[in-house]
Amino acid sequence: xGEWQRKHLLGLKDLSREEIEVIxxxxxxFKEVSEREVKKVPALRGKTVVNLFFEPSTRTKTSFELAAxxxxxxxxxxxxxxxxxxxxxxxxxxLKNIEAYSVDxxxxxxxxxxxxxxxxxxxxxxxxxxxxxxxxHPTQALLxxxxxxxxxxxLENLKVAIIGDIYHSxxxxxxxxxxxxxxxxxxxxxxxxxxxxxxxxLPCKITYSLKTALSQAQVVIMLRIQKERMKERFFSSQRxxxxxxxxxxxxxxxxxxxxxxxxxxxxxxxxxxxSSLKEKVSNLILEQxxxxxxxxxxxxxxxxxKRSYEVID
Ligand code: CP
Numbered sequence: 001x002g003e004w005q006r007k008h009l010l011g012l013k014d015l016s017r018e019e020i021e022v023i024x025x026x027x028x029x030f031k032e033v034s035e036r037e038v039k040k041v042p043a044l045r046g047k048t049v050v051n052l053f054f055e056p057s058t059r060t061k062t063s064f065e066l067a068a069x070x071x072x073x074x075x076x077x078x079x080x081x082x083x084x085x086x087x088x089x090x091x092x093x094x095l096k097n098i099e100a101y102s103v104d105x106x107x108x109x110x111x112x113x114x115x116x117x118x119x120x121x122x123x124x125x126x127x128x129x130x131x132x133x134x135x136x137h138p139t140q141a142l143l144x145x146x147x148x149x150x151x152x153x154x155l156e157n158l159k160v161a162i163i164g165d166i167y168h169s170x171x172x173x174x175x176x177x178x179x180x181x182x183x184x185x186x187x188x189x190x191x192x193x194x195x196x197x198x199x200x201x202l203p204c205k206i207t208y209s210l211k212t213a214l215s216q217a218q219v220v221i222m223l224r225i226q227k228e229r230m231k232e233r234f235f236s237s238q239r240x241x242x243x244x245x246x247x248x249x250x251x252x253x254x255x256x257x258x259x260x261x262x263x264x265x266x267x268x269x270x271x272x273x274x275s276s277l278k279e280k281v282s283n284l285i286l287e288q289x290x291x292x293x294x295x296x297x298x299x300x301x302x303x304x305x306k307r308s309y310e311v312i313d
């Protein structure tokens with residue numbers, strides 16, 4: 001197993017396959033901690049983790065908080081509402097002021113692509129990107145990959161279909177970078193208006209046909225239609241979108257029966273996935289959520305370990 005050398009986790013684009021494996025192997029060990037009666041280890045005792053969330057979140061925020069607590073770190077949850085941002089303080093000044101409390105790791109979610117990188121260049125703390133605009137959401141892709149590896153035993157040479165609102169999805173980008181590093185073929189599928197032109201240059205294949213995407217896929221990642229980010233119309237009607245791109249009983253026949261159906265959540269039932277499939281797909285979607293905790297424990301642990309070496313050096 002390789003060693004973790006990075007100060008920050010900003011995305012999967014720049015990680016090697018070996019670095020992804022270090023995180024996934026470490027997450028495997030941490031998954032066992034959450035299955036114990038006492039779900040706590042002292043690995044991050046004396047460390048401080050601050051969750052800086054400038055956008056709503058249920059899964060990511062909760063699991064980072066729980067991950068830090070299960071590692072025995074001190075955790076602060078900063079919420080932009082009610083903060084001095086409303087008095088005009090910049091995000092950098094906000095971070096610098098909180099950093100003054102000797103913070104080890106900032107976990108950052110923001111609506112603007114590139115903010116995690118921008119702040120990582122200006123802080124002595126480590127930064128974990130918990131989703132920045134339409135750029136990357138590395139820990140979501142890592143938990144998706146962890147779930148797939150656990151179920152299929154490997155991430156190699158798979159056909160992975162990512163279907164839905166590709167345009168606004170940081171999850172799609174992180175999964176494209178992640179799975180392609182294991183020689184898997186990643187297909188993105190959506191109406192043409194929901195696939196930006198620059199996807200031609202990413203390591204993925206583009207299709208507008210759900211049948212083509214589903215056929216012979218081992219993994220399907222259904223993506224949420226991000227209505228809150230749509231300032232213009234991307235398809236003529238929801239009914240039309242559902243007809244061609246929703247996963248339902250009828251088009252499920254194109255998918256091999258053993259294929260895994262994932263969704264990062266929250267799910268818009270009857271838009272991305274028919275509610276008649278709820279019973280069939282919900283267990284795995286909730287397993288993704290549980291695995292997110294192990295993956296985030298691994299990420300916090302590896303970043304904190306790296307910081308400790310730096311202090312010793
Ligand atoms: N998948 C995901 O990022 O969910 P949250 O927005 O609830 O964190």
